[in-house]
Amino acid sequence: DAGVTQSPTHLIKTRGQQVTLRCSPKSGHDTVSWYQQALGQGPQFIFQYYEEEERQRGNFPDRFSGHQFPNYSSELNVNALLLGDSALYLCASSGEWTSGRYETQYFGPGTRLLVL
């Protein structure tokens, strides 16, 4: 059973560019959350998608946007990249099984973004 997968693993961009990161949730999960983790810090919540809608949003500017597809996979888009956007971007999935058992957020390996 595959866990949460993310692509690409590493990415280098220059200031002002745009980037798209991708996430496939764990099998059976329908909710995807995105986090940004700066070096030496805990992950910070960006937003959460459920039923293809943004359900919650953290304190991030509109340059950060996302999308969820009918198969529950998700994309994170960041426009007008800044040096400060360099971080590990983590995707987490969660969901409730038909049995009623709930699984909390499991994280993928992350995409390491470097903005030069």
Place this chain on the structure above:
Amino acid sequence: QKEVEQDPGPLSVPEGAIVSLNCTYSNSAFQYFMWYRQYSRKGPELLMYTYSSGNKEDGRFTAQVDKSSKYISLFIRDSQPSDSATYLCAMSVNRDDKIIFGKGTRLHILP
């Protein structure tokens, strides 16, 4: 005051010792409490997940939650060098809510 406070360490202990990791928090609405382990340049791995106050044990790991003191702990018994990692405490108000993390404690188990 940050919502979740966690001593970043590093914490170094000899192999076989009992490790105690702690976090305090300020938001009394938190009901779900988690501990994640993160190895260098990897994603966080869920270790323990508890609801409300009390203790939960899983193998060498024990999680404790004291909501009256807004204090959570993770104990690791018979620590191994492979336990060397960063441990993140995390919590949320509702089970499908955004998760608020501590900064993480770097743990080194010395052979």
